[in-house]
Amino acid sequence: MAIEQDVLVIGGGLAGVTAAVSAARTGADVRLVSYKQPTLRHASGLIDVLGYTPDGEGPLVDPVAALDDLPEGHPYERVGEDAVRAGLALFDDLAGDTYEGNHTERNALVPTQGGRVKPTARYPASTAAGLASDERDALLVGFERLVGFDAPLSAAQLNAAGAPFEARGATVEFPVELSADPKVTRFAHLLDRDEAGEESQDGSVRRALAERVTTHLDGEARVGFPAVLGDDHPEDVRAALETHLGVDVFEVPMGPPSLPGFRLEDRLYDALDAAGVRIETGNPVVGYETDGRDDDLIEAVTVDRNGATVPYAAEQFVLATGGLVGKGIDSDREGVAEPIFDCHVTHPPDRYDWFEDDAFGDHRFARFGVAPDRELRPRDARGTVEFDNLRAAGAVLGNYDFAAEKSGSGVSLATGHEAGRLAGDDT
Numbered sequence: 001m002a003i004e005q006d007v008l009v010i011g012g013g014l015a016g017v018t019a020a021v022s023a024a025r026t027g028a029d030v031r032l033v034s035y036k037q038p039t040l041r042h043a044s045g046l047i048d049v050l051g052y053t054p055d056g057e058g059p060l061v062d063p064v065a066a067l068d069d070l071p072e073g074h075p076y077e078r079v080g081e082d083a084v085r086a087g088l089a090l091f092d093d094l095a096g097d098t099y100e101g102n103h104t105e106r107n108a109l110v111p112t113q114g115g116r117v118k119p120t121a122r123y124p125a126s127t128a129a130g131l132a133s134d135e136r137d138a139l140l141v142g143f144e145r146l147v148g149f150d151a152p153l154s155a156a157q158l159n160a161a162g163a164p165f166e167a168r169g170a171t172v173e174f175p176v177e178l179s180a181d182p183k184v185t186r187f188a189h190l191l192d193r194d195e196a197g198e199e200s201q202d203g204s205v206r207r208a209l210a211e212r213v214t215t216h217l218d219g220e221a222r223v224g225f226p227a228v229l230g231d232d233h234p235e236d237v238r239a240a241l242e243t244h245l246g247v248d249v250f251e252v253p254m255g256p257p258s259l260p261g262f263r264l265e266d267r268l269y270d271a272l273d274a275a276g277v278r279i280e281t282g283n284p285v286v287g288y289e290t291d292g293r294d295d296d297l298i299e300a301v302t303v304d305r306n307g308a309t310v311p312y313a314a315e316q317f318v319l320a321t322g323g324l325v326g327k328g329i330d331s332d333r334e335g336v337a338e339p340i341f342d343c344h345v346t347h348p349p350d351r352y353d354w355f356e357d358d359a360f361g362d363h364r365f366a367r368f369g370v371a372p373d374r375e376l377r378p379r380d381a382r383g384t385v386e387f388d389n390l391r392a393a394g395a396v397l398g399n400y401d402f403a404a405e406k407s408g409s410g411v412s413l414a415t416g417h418e419a420g421r422l423a424g425d426d427t
């Protein structure tokens with residue numbers, strides 16, 4: 001017999017989680033099924049709404065003010081300004097005091113690992129003391145064995161970019177012996193546990209690290225570390241370093257894998273539990289069934305459980321399977337497709353038109369995805385809604401380039417919130 005729900009959300013990334021919580025808050029009975037890890041773990045942990053226009057203008061000071069000028073079909077144009085605000089409000093509720101930025105609609109400027117400054121709407125509290133609008137001088141500290149964060153280079157880049165403070169960089173040996181290429185989680189767990197470091201008088205890794213950094217301080221009021229300051233107890237790690245150093249401490253967001261992304265994922269999955277959402281991960285949704293009378297109404301999706309196909313019935317469905325990275329959109333030599341429901345994905349027939357020669361050019365593939373109506377129901381090539389009870393959210397949507405616009409999380413929140421709310425209301 002089919003498993004039955006009011007709303008079934010497919011995909012456990014930021015869009016799917018937001019849709020599931022949003023649907024649950026309408027009173028609906030919600031299940032979320034997801035396959036592999038979402039992109040949360042790879043992303044910086046910053047919640048970007050809109051940093052640049054599709055034409056590349058920016059960095060934008062006020063992302064909400066720029067929404068009116070977005071082209072028809074852009075996900076924000078589909079759902080409107082209120083949905084963007086509602087998605088952010090839901091995020092603020094779920095993230096609580098682990099995130100900052102909700103005091104204003106203006107973008108904050110957060111320094112990232114390469115010494116670039118990113119316009120973002122919400123940022124982990126651990127990065128707050130590092131904002132580029134803060135005029136206090138900063139010391140950036142990297143670790144000898146941690147690739148991906150060259151502190152002197154990042155500091156030089158920040159200075160060259162005209163940051164309103166002086167940045168200096170130093171590289172120190174982490175106070176615990178490590179293998180040649182340790183994982184970022186190794187640093188985080190050592191700091192979490194505060195395990196004995198050989199050169200520390202009281203056996204505290206946090207204290208031993210602070211002692212090494214102190215010798216490099218030259219009057220700076222804040223110190224930035226790569227974002228590896230704890231996985232389970234990041235507040236404790238940062239507070240201890242601040243106490244030992246006597247200055248503010250912040251994290252600089254890093255590339256994948258991302259500790260701020262891991263922490264956010266944990267927080268969001270706790271929120272799913274608290275909202276009463278049933279969660280199932282590890283098995284892919286591979287297809288769908290209609291009742292045979294009405295092909296526009298999905299009766300169930302089918303989940304591959306170790307080779308056995310199990311139907312999951314629901315009244316409403318939300319497709320939040322991600323883009324080309326999450327495999328919500330698939331491509332091969334023949335074309336581009338949405339693999340579960342075969343929703344239409346507009347793309348040039350000649351695959352040489354999918355890319356530009358210039359690596360930083362305007363690549364069509366970056367905007368591949370399903371094209372929904374204003375209620376986020378995917379439409380076919382003629383613009384007709386494909387299924388009455390299917391909505392799409394997040395990176396599976398087309399017509400925006402999240403990497404160029406810096407709009408990835410914002411689109412997931414706005415469309416996830418809207419898709420979940422509408423799905424829940426329709427049950």
Ligand SMILES: Cc1cc2nc3c(=O)[nH]c(=O)nc-3n(C[C@H](O)[C@H](O)[C@H](O)COP(=O)(O)OP(=O)(O)OC[C@H]3O[C@@H](n4cnc5c(N)ncnc54)[C@H](O)[C@@H]3O)c2cc1C
Binds near residue numbers: 284
């Ligand atoms: C490297 C990287 C860095 C980024 N940095 C930032 C950043 O700094 N700021 C920002 O705002 N955004 C950033 N983004 C973008 C942001 O992460 C995404 O836009 C957004 O989170 C997408 O969320 P999603 O839920 O739509 O998709 P995803 O996170 O891709 O989640 C999709 C989920 O669906 C599951 N799924 C797929 N197919 C199936 C199936 N058949 N059955 C069941 N489950 C399925 C996947 O396994 C996955 O868990 C970054 C993205 C990447 C890849």
